Amino acid sequence: MSHETLDAGEVQLPAEAIDAIERAATSAHRAAHPHEALFSERAANIKQSAVRDVFDISMRPGLVSLAGGSPYLQSLPLERLAATAASIIANEGLTALQYGGGQGTEELRTQICEVMAAEGILDALPRNVVITAGSQSAQDVATKVFCNPGDVVLVENPTYVGALNTFEAYQVEVATVEMDDDGLVPELLEARIAALQTAGKNIKFLYTIPNFNNPSGITLAGERRQRVVDICRKANILVLEDNPYGLLRYNGTPLEPLRAANPADVIYMGSFSKIFAPGLRIGWALVPEHLQRRYYLASESVTLCPPTLNQMLVSAYLSDYDWKGQIETYRGLYAERCTAMLAALDEHMPAGTSWTSPEGGFFVWVTLPAGVDTYPLLQKAIDAGVVFIPGAAFTPSDSPSNKLRLAFSAVPPDAIKEGVRRLAPVLREALGAL
Amino acid sequence: MSHETLDAGEVQLPAEAIDAIERAATSAHRAAHPHEALFSERAANIKQSAVRDVFDISMRPGLVSLAGGSPYLQSLPLERLAATAASIIANEGLTALQYGGGQGTEELRTQICEVMAAEGILDALPRNVVITAGSQSAQDVATKVFCNPGDVVLVENPTYVGALNTFEAYQVEVATVEMDDDGLVPELLEARIAALQTAGKNIKFLYTIPNFNNPSGITLAGERRQRVVDICRKANILVLEDNPYGLLRYNGTPLEPLRAANPADVIYMGSFSKIFAPGLRIGWALVPEHLQRRYYLASESVTLCPPTLNQMLVSAYLSDYDWKGQIETYRGLYAERCTAMLAALDEHMPAGTSWTSPEGGFFVWVTLPAGVDTYPLLQKAIDAGVVFIPGAAFTPSDSPSNKLRLAFSAVPPDAIKEGVRRLAPVLREALGAL
Numbered sequence: 090m091s092h093e094t095l096d097a098g099e100v101q102l103p104a105e106a107i108d109a110i111e112r113a114a115t116s117a118h119r120a121a122h123p124h125e126a127l128f129s130e131r132a133a134n135i136k137q138s139a140v141r142d143v144f145d146i147s148m149r150p151g152l153v154s155l156a157g158g159s160p161y162l163q164s165l166p167l168e169r170l171a172a173t174a175a176s177i178i179a180n181e182g183l184t185a186l187q188y189g190g191g192q193g194t195e196e197l198r199t200q201i202c203e204v205m206a207a208e209g210i211l212d213a214l215p216r217n218v219v220i221t222a223g224s225q226s227a228q229d230v231a232t233k234v235f236c237n238p239g240d241v242v243l244v245e246n247p248t249y250v251g252a253l254n255t256f257e258a259y260q261v262e263v264a265t266v267e268m269d270d271d272g273l274v275p276e277l278l279e280a281r282i283a284a285l286q287t288a289g290k291n292i293k294f295l296y297t298i299p300n301f302n303n304p305s306g307i308t309l310a311g312e313r314r315q316r317v318v319d320i321c322r323k324a325n326i327l328v329l330e331d332n333p334y335g336l337l338r339y340n341g342t343p344l345e346p347l348r349a350a351n352p353a354d355v356i357y358m359g360s361f362s363k364i365f366a367p368g369l370r371i372g373w374a375l376v377p378e379h380l381q382r383r384y385y386l387a388s389e390s391v392t393l394c395p396p397t398l399n400q401m402l403v404s405a406y407l408s409d410y411d412w413k414g415q416i417e418t419y420r421g422l423y424a425e426r427c428t429a430m431l432a433a434l435d436e437h438m439p440a441g442t443s444w445t446s447p448e449g450g451f452f453v454w455v456t457l458p459a460g461v462d463t464y465p466l467l468q469k470a471i472d473a474g475v476v477f478i479p480g481a482a483f484t485p486s487d488s489p490s491n492k493l494r495l496a497f498s499a500v501p502p503d504a505i506k507e508g509v510r511r512l513a514p515v516l517r518e519a520l521g522a523l
Numbered sequence: 524m525s526h527e528t529l530d531a532g533e534v535q536l537p538a539e540a541i542d543a544i545e546r547a548a549t550s551a552h553r554a555a556h557p558h559e560a561l562f563s564e565r566a567a568n569i570k571q572s573a574v575r576d577v578f579d580i581s582m583r584p585g586l587v588s589l590a591g592g593s594p595y596l597q598s599l600p601l602e603r604l605a606a607t608a609a610s611i612i613a614n615e616g617l618t619a620l621q622y623g624g625g626q627g628t629e630e631l632r633t634q635i636c637e638v639m640a641a642e643g644i645l646d647a648l649p650r651n652v653v654i655t656a657g658s659q660s661a662q663d664v665a666t667k668v669f670c671n672p673g674d675v676v677l678v679e680n681p682t683y684v685g686a687l688n689t690f691e692a693y694q695v696e697v698a699t700v701e702m703d704d705d706g707l708v709p710e711l712l713e714a715r716i717a718a719l720q721t722a723g724k725n726i727k728f729l730y731t732i733p734n735f736n737n738p739s740g741i742t743l744a745g746e747r748r749q750r751v752v753d754i755c756r757k758a759n760i761l762v763l764e765d766n767p768y769g770l771l772r773y774n775g776t777p778l779e780p781l782r783a784a785n786p787a788d789v790i791y792m793g794s795f796s797k798i799f800a801p802g803l804r805i806g807w808a809l810v811p812e813h814l815q816r817r818y819y820l821a822s823e824s825v826t827l828c829p830p831t832l833n834q835m836l837v838s839a840y841l842s843d844y845d846w847k848g849q850i851e852t853y854r855g856l857y858a859e860r861c862t863a864m865l866a867a868l869d870e871h872m873p874a875g876t877s878w879t880s881p882e883g884g885f886f887v888w889v890t891l892p893a894g895v896d897t898y899p900l901l902q903k904a905i906d907a908g909v910v911f912i913p914g915a916a917f918t919p920s921d922s923p924s925n926k927l928r929l930a931f932s933a934v935p936p937d938a939i940k941e942g943v944r945r946l947a948p949v950l951r952e953a954l955g956a957l
Contacts, residue, residue, distance in 0.1 A: 368830060
């Protein structure tokens with residue numbers, strides 16, 4: 090993995106994407122194996138769209154990847170973490186390598202309450218925390234526990250591609266609500282709910298990323314937050330608040346989570362993937378007391394228990410390291426990269442394009458004029474030595490989108506500038522063709 | 524955790540079990556929160572039966588626990604593993620702590636093919652291996668991909684409690700097939716399939732633990748294996764072969780897995796939990812070529828990717844350690860404990876009881892006379908300083924059972940003998956009351 094490599098000579102052609110498209114087409118025409126009859130109805134919804142195959146390409150070396158939302162781990166104290174992991178295995182290996190409780194360790198659940206206190210949730214109890222295999226698994230469990238086929242989940246437009254994959258795997262109908270620069274528009278949320286409920290739909294929850302939304306970078310304004318929860322409560326709809334980036338606000342203190350003042354109405358999901366290390370796959374859900382037991386048992390039925398060693402490593406990190414100082418480091422680092430990205434966009438983007446200005450997190454969302462489809466531009470961008478994610482990936486429909494996501498989290502400022510410089514002529518050509 | 528403690532003075536009363544039962548009863552009568560209407564239909568099936576709460580108790584210190592099927596990790600080279608983990612984080616931390624591919628690392632998938640070769644599967648390809656969060660997650664994914672609500676899964680009677688939890692979470696109808704001392708009886712399997720298909724049921728797969736079945740310790744005889752697959756193939760039913768204990772055969776070479784000669788008909792599940800370390804949560808599925816893509820994408824939709832650090836630690840263990848020698852150590856250790864268990868049963872069990880004689884694995888299955896329900900005996904056993912798992916936990920119905928499971932894997936021989944000595948009067952009293 091060398092996100093920093095700028096050598097365009099090593100550019101990878103999108104063979105995987107082409108391959109994936111061809112495979113999908115071929116399998117549809119191939120004589121069906123009798124086992125095809127065994128697939129569940131939901132299995133038909135478990136697919137990787139051609140657009141989403143981009144994620145595979147983005148892992149390849151030789152490109153400036155503005156695609157993947159990976160944290161920049163180079164600033165972690167790896168030598169010290171190595172010693173900590175060694176100490177855990179040498180001294181507590183019989184616990185670290187053994188089965189643990191399905192809900193996660195009491196120690197880490199207690200510490201997670203302290204992390205959430207830093208995020209503005211002051212009343213969390215360890216018994217209502219369920220540790221999961223990343224917050225992806227927390228989303229999966231929530232969908233499992235609440236959604237029948239045909240039920241509706243509300244999401245921001247655009248929203249996290251992994252959540253869309255999870256919802257679709259449960260045959261959920263995903264309904265979008267538009268955002269403006271201040272995030273989800275309460276009036277539109279209210280109208281959408283009313284229309285869906287009038288149509289007889291069962292809406293189970295609103296899935297929202299209120300801080301530095303993936304992919305748009307947009308933040309739900311503080312003054313809108315209680316109103317969003319109130320609208321959902323009135324309609325008896327849960328809120329699934331996904332807040333992996335909340336502590337990565339560049340300036341000032343984090344905005345209060347929707348969960349903070351609404352303990353009974355919000356399932357809050359957090360993750361160590363962005364503030365520590367995604368390779369450990371440790372996330373969590375803070376679940377309202379009256380929903381906790383079913384949520385926990387469903388989680389246990391999926392993975393039995395979260396990995397013990399990983400939990401103990403996170404616990405040691407939270408107790409023995411300056412984890413808040415590390416977050417300060419990350420905030421400075423990502424702010425610098427965001428600034429570099431915005432400056433490069435200012436310098437290189439053709440007239441007619443616009444983009445968001447995130448207050449934190451990993452992403453900028455670029456809008457091209459109506460009529461441009463960013464998906465066919467991807468191959469041209471790869472040819473030019475840069476990768477982005479086409480906007481269609483972040484909508485339930487996969488229909489053509491004039492948007493694209495640029496991630497700056499894993500890329501040093503110079504490479505960001507170079508990536509945008511490579512991207513600009515591709516966009517300029519597309520605009521010229523309108 | 525001190526499975527070895529024999530101090531009966533520290534005995535834990537089954538407060539958790541009582542608490543769980545009371546909670547369940549209370550919540551049923553409590554005024555329903557409006558959110559109760561939001562649960563999915565499957566959520567009603569996601570429950571922890573009172574019987575299964577025993578697993579929580581069995582983790583408590585102060586008892587001779589013949590309950591939990593934990594491997595005996597004391598024989599692992601912890602100091603050396605500590606150094607290996609440290610080296611991975613110090614030298615490859617940017618990979619180990621970062622997101623990885625959804626299917627698992629190519630390196631570990633290749634090595635897993637070598638592990639399966641030791642188990643008798645010689646034609647596995649890394650591209651058909653999907654690494655999962657323990658094999659529990661592999662079961663979850665299989666159920667997700669194949670089972671609609673109301674579909675039927677066939678299981679051995681008795682079978683693994685965790686699999687039952689997973690199947691029930693998908694509203695699957697679990698149908699049992701009886702075993703004799705040679706495992707699943709092919710004629711009964713065939714008859715059961717015919718009856719269910721005549722009744723219009725959709726049977727999706729047979730879930731089987733052919734080696735040293737959990738909980739019974741019974742092994743499917745070699746001469747029956749192809750016949751079981753043939754019966755399923757003829758009925759267009761997949762086989763889900765769960766083989767966590769296969770390499771832990773006390774004498775001789777492992778029996779050939781059902782998958783070995785049947786690459787298109789069997790999803791094979793393996794795990795490092797019993798041959799290395801369950802706390803890492805690394806299992807896998809070997810999936811027939813024509814089912815691989817949907818299986819893999821479903822897995823990705825649940826956990827995004829398996830933990831990278833854990834995969835790299837397993838890879839290092841397989842490449843740099845004498846993992847086959849460690850399995851030899853385990854085989855000797857568990858054989859010795861099994862012998863101690865059988866000798867203690869011979870010495871202490873009252874007339875009218877019988878038990879299995881496993882050829883490998885972790886468990887002995889004790890049968891009491893008809894009319895005895897082993898669940899109410901559990902509290903008495905705890906009072907006497909020993910824990911077992913009542914047989915009802917291992918059936919889909921949770922109905923009264925005259926069986927019980929004794930696990931000897933985590934308990935030294937002397938403690939096994941002491942546990943059985945404590946258990947005997949409890950059973951004798953129950954038999955006397957008939």
